[in-house]
Amino acid sequence: MGMSVEIIGYIGSLLVLVSMLMTSVVRLRVINLIGSVIFAGYALLIRSYPTAFMNICLAGINLYYLIRIFKEPKIYEPVRVDPDDSYLTYLLNRDLDDIRLWFPEFSVGDERADVAYIICCKTDPACLFLGRNEGDRLEVILDYATPVYRDTSVGRFLYRHLATRGFTSFIFRQKSVGHIPYMEKIGYKKREDGAYILDI
Numbered sequence: 001m002g003m004s005v006e007i008i009g010y011i012g013s014l015l016v017l018v019s020m021l022m023t024s025v026v027r028l029r030v031i032n033l034i035g036s037v038i039f040a041g042y043a044l045l046i047r048s049y050p051t052a053f054m055n056i057c058l059a060g061i062n063l064y065y066l067i068r069i070f071k072e073p074k075i076y077e078p079v080r081v082d083p084d085d086s087y088l089t090y091l092l093n094r095d096l097d098d099i100r101l102w103f104p105e106f107s108v109g110d111e112r113a114d115v116a117y118i119i120c121c122k123t124d125p126a127c128l129f130l131g132r133n134e135g136d137r138l139e140v141i142l143d144y145a146t147p148v149y150r151d152t153s154v155g156r157f158l159y160r161h162l163a164t165r166g167f168t169s170f171i172f173r174q175k176s177v178g179h180i181p182y183m184e185k186i187g188y189k190k191r192e193d194g195a196y197i198l199d200i
Helices: 002-019 025-045 049-071 086-094 096-102 154-164 177-186
Strands: 076-081 115-121 124-134 137-145 169-172 196-199
Touching: 002 025, 025 049, 076 154, 086 096, 086 115, 086 124, 096 137, 096 177, 115 154, 124 154, 137 154, 154 177, 177 196
Parallel strands: 137 169
Antiparallel strands: 076 115, 115 124, 124 137, 169 196
């Protein structure tokens, strides 16, 4: 019994620690919520009531903010800019380390880009997009959601907006393992040559 109880405590602690490594605010809160609940259960088992109280409060705080994230309507505004726009360049350089976690091949000032957007939510930059026009197809060079807006509807908004601009197909040719789950949620399909295609 003693060892199994300790294992529960270690699992809860590990999840809370792992949550702090998340760049996505949603993932951070979900994992922290689960860790807090498990650690609260552990604290109750060992009758450490102050620790249990603290973790129950943490779980409640995480749950409150998750509900806000998913229920609060987000109004996005697309701002088309030049690929060499100074504000876009500033944002790209500011978040470059995080961008390269998802897009290892990306470099600021990619000369292929001729389509650029900053998607804003209440004036905050929620998504940075760079692409290359191939007629009715757009090659995606960068589709980067900032951490606060990751795992939300900003990606779907972006592609709906691009479709209204005459783009009916999107292709992503880079090697980016971390970005694949997002693309699959949006609806991208993998081709035999390794590229990902989205047809709207």
